[in-house]
Amino acid sequence: MKKIRTPYLLILPGFAFLLTFFVFPILSLAQVSTATPVSGGDIDDFEQTFRFRNYLEAFLDSREHFGRSLIYALLATLIALLISYPLAYALAFKSGKYKNVLLVLVVAPFFTSFLLRTVAWKQILGEEGFVVPTLRSLGLISDSTTLTSTAGAVILGMAYNFLPFMTLPLYASIDRIDPRTLEASGDLYANGFTTFRRVTLPLSMPGVVAGTLLTFIPAAGDYVNAELLGGPNNSMIGNVIQSRFLIPDYPTTSALSFTLMAAILIIVVIYIRKAGTDEVV
């Protein structure tokens, strides 16, 4: 009987952790999301009234932010993919004895806080940084153009911050490809581009799927980049949730959080079905 019990004992700590730090908070969040303020009570007093209209109202008020979050996250994911793929390919096939050093460099940004690095970008791209004056003196941007408080800054900030989450799964996946299958493809009349499209890319699809999910999901819920690098017109859903939370408007905050989770879940399921990762060995 010991044989059967062991696996259950092994998952117990993880199960207990998730129960405490995921299931209970989620239930609490669900409970608050349909609550309403207590009339005459304190500003942070809410009672359960099962008011599901909270969801509709919250969504309608922040439609724009939802849309922006998904578009920004999508663009940041695409940029991260375009930067990471050649990087991961070079790491796997061309880095030789420097492979481990380069891998450490990929994760090196994690040694400092995400927040500090984003503040640093705010400085670099801001009026007091060297980038804006340089571009202005070269005549590449007009005197009234700024780099911060733009959609581009937010998207690039997210692409930068989540880059290792894209690079590492891609690297792991490309590194597993037998280079001889690429030679075989060349031997069978495929030129470099065709070999990439027909052999390398399909074989690295597990990494592409994992990397894009690991980038897209946190990017869609992110508020730090929009807060620090964006302007009033670049607020994402994360910023709305944060500002509502500080009011405090817990029901709207909870309803928005649930709606975001559901939206991401639906997108991810459709994506995985389309990408068909189970096709790839």
Place this chain on the structure above:
Amino acid sequence: MADSANSARGDLKLTRITKSYGDFTAVDDLSLTIPEGSFFALLGPSGCGKTTTLRMVAGLEEPTVGSIHLGSTDITFTKPYQRPINTVFQNYALFPHLTIFENIAFGLRRRGIKDVDEAVNKVLGLVELPHLAQRKPTQLSGGQQQRIALARAIVNRPALLLLDEPLGALDLKLRRQMQIELKWIQKEVGLTFVHVTHDQEEAMTMADTIAVMNEGKIEQMGSPADLYDNPETAFVANFLGQSNLIKGSLVGTDGDSLIADLFGQKIALPRNRSHAVDSSILAGIRPEKFRISLLQTPTSGNVLSGGKIEDVSYIGVSTQYQVMMPWGQELMVFEQNDDGVAPFRIGDPVNISWEPIFTFALRGDEDAEAGTEVMPEDLDEE
């Protein structure tokens, strides 16, 4: 893609090819012509440069010096996908994400052929695996993967098919079976096969012509029988089968024969089997060519007397003896167990005899041990 390189046909000609990696010379000034339609084997120990040679023909490596021609077309620097040459890779290198059908159709589709069904099904029939078309490579056994790798290459009907140790990963029994099948398929499709192997038995079973390679050079080239009966170097004599090499000197002639003195005993050998440059020789005799007789038994042909049986190993079809000669050398003798005579015993004093025609002579300054064994560190090189 019907450019001139891709439609080239004819003999493969390597002219003074050298391939160096830094200080290391993998292939050293090698010239070679492989006639169209032949089954050609490049045979040699690991690290002898045979795989590098094959990769240069495939276009996966560029020679440092020299040129490669297919018929009259220079293909030295053309890309692999521009050559009418296909390879069966050592580990098969099948595409894991594609079905067997799509693996085989890969080359046809890349050349823009739309209707591939007939060609793919035909080649699947040829390798006797038509029922596996919709499987993935990982669902196949090693032997099946080997056949699919072959099918994927020959379906393109290349001017040249390269086989890089294609049977290395198979067990002995399957390997023997595949050797016969490969030979049959080569006859059936009529393509030029260039087969790289370190297994001399495999090369001899399949190839019309064998080039024995050692340290980046070709030691000798010829039919299996030529190489076995008339080796020109000690390396070939030892690498292809086994040889007894005895130091001696040429002392005279007798018509078409040469007379040699081996530690005071005279023997005869055919003039056309002597590759000596002066009177100093290594006389070579294959172990199965020797006959052992007890001292009182009359003998004919070449005789070396004064031997003593040192060791006897009975291995079924034959018995292998080690015979100690008066000059302190142990000779190897294989006797067929077909005469109902009881084997000799350890300590028996014997004479050794053989037909003079089975003698060959190598240069006397050669290392008699060359090619007898492959050092373990050499095995890691490729």
